[in-house]
Amino acid sequence: MLNLYTYQMSEIIRDEIQQGVEIDGETQEFAFDLNEFFKVKPSGSFEHEAEVDRFLDAMTTQNKFPFSTPELRAELKHTFWLLNRVDSARALAKKLQAHPVFRDYEVILAAGDGKLDDTDENQKSFDRVKAAIAHHEKTITLSVGQLTTGVTIPEWSAVLMLSNLKSPALYMQAAFRAQNPCLFHENGTFRRKENAYVFDFDPAHTLRIYERFSNDLSQDTASGKGDTEDHLDVVAAFLTDYAKSVEAANTDLDGTAALCEEQGVVAKAAIAKKALPNCNIVCLTGDELKTNASAYLQVLFDADPKAVGGAMPGDDFYWTAE
Numbered sequence: 001m002l003n004l005y006t007y008q009m010s011e012i013i014r015d016e017i018q019q020g021v022e023i024d025g026e027t028q029e030f031a032f033d034l035n036e037f038f039k040v041k042p043s044g045s046f047e048h049e050a051e052v053d054r055f056l057d058a059m060t061t062q063n064k065f066p067f068s069t070p071e072l073r074a075e076l077k078h079t080f081w082l083l084n085r086v087d088s089a090r091a092l093a094k095k096l097q098a099h100p101v102f103r104d105y106e107v108i109l110a111a112g113d114g115k116l117d118d119t120d121e122n123q124k125s126f127d128r129v130k131a132a133i134a135h136h137e138k139t140i141t142l143s144v145g146q147l148t149t150g151v152t153i154p155e156w157s158a159v160l161m162l163s164n165l166k167s168p169a170l171y172m173q174a175a176f177r178a179q180n181p182c183l184f185h186e187n188g189t190f191r192r193k194e195n196a197y198v199f200d201f202d203p204a205h206t207l208r209i210y211e212r213f214s215n216d217l218s219q220d221t222a223s224g225k226g227d228t229e230d231h232l233d234v235v236a237a238f239l240t241d242y243a244k245s246v247e248a249a250n251t252d253l254d255g256t257a258a259l260c261e262e263q264g265v266v267a268k269a270a271i272a273k274k275a276l277p278n279c280n281i282v283c284l285t286g287d288e289l290k291t292n293a294s295a296y297l298q299v300l301f302d303a304d305p306k307a308v309g310g311a312m313p314g315d316d317f318y319w320t321a322e
Helices: 014-019 049-061 070-075 086-098 119-135 168-178 203-216 228-251 253-262 269-278 286-303
Strands: 002-006 021-023 026-028 078-082 106-110 139-143 158-161 183-186 189-192 196-200
Touching: 002 168, 002 203, 049 086, 078 168, 086 106, 086 139, 106 119, 119 139, 158 168, 168 196, 168 203, 196 203, 228 253, 228 269, 253 269
Parallel strands: 002 196, 078 139, 078 158, 106 139, 158 196
Antiparallel strands: 021 026, 183 189
């Protein structure tokens, strides 16, 4: 099973968020970007040196981060980290080798000159990764594009997205590097890899990638084409089915609870059946939706205008099917 986890970097870059960024003499809200976060100075060190240090520390200590416990580290013995610059990969390799936790991992710099289609360099990197895995219990492979297509490293159990890839296709190709069957031999016994992971540290970018990927599956919405008004019949059918699902969730507790167990939402149907009456599952549309959503956004705005982009949305933010 492939699992996707995204993480907010707000605590790690809180100083930048508070200060904003100056553009044309005006201070604008800081927009996080992984490529900028791992940018390197001409000297070879990170521009955001302290923040990168905090990021690596968070990875190994902060609750629910990938390498924060011995159990998680045991599941992530061999991982693939994707960046967008060769100099960033080199700088990160040095950081990892000096880190109190990551120094126990063999770091493979599969960066070359950063080209995606250099077959010879790709093969050399593949051979070095396989050799490292054969001789080291734990490895980290750093890449700027190599080994994302045409190769299989079964031992990889996770991909760390440390780059804001623009292409949904490249993102998906990289993401599925860890989803390959593998049989591990440990302590005299064999076990199969049951889970693979993708860890992404820019949730907003992740959503944009998946939106573009989904739209590109249809000629009607590919390359930015198509909107709600072009597909009213589809939207109407979705809303009808959604309303039926909500009604079923609130009236057919046994059937909904069974589905929750079947789909892996919870371990046992009995747990879902007990929780469902308190979940407040609703289907709001039209003016009722607008009233409730607007009130919710107003609460966020009153607490911090930046939470809703600096201003309350206008009427064109809502689609009421009228």
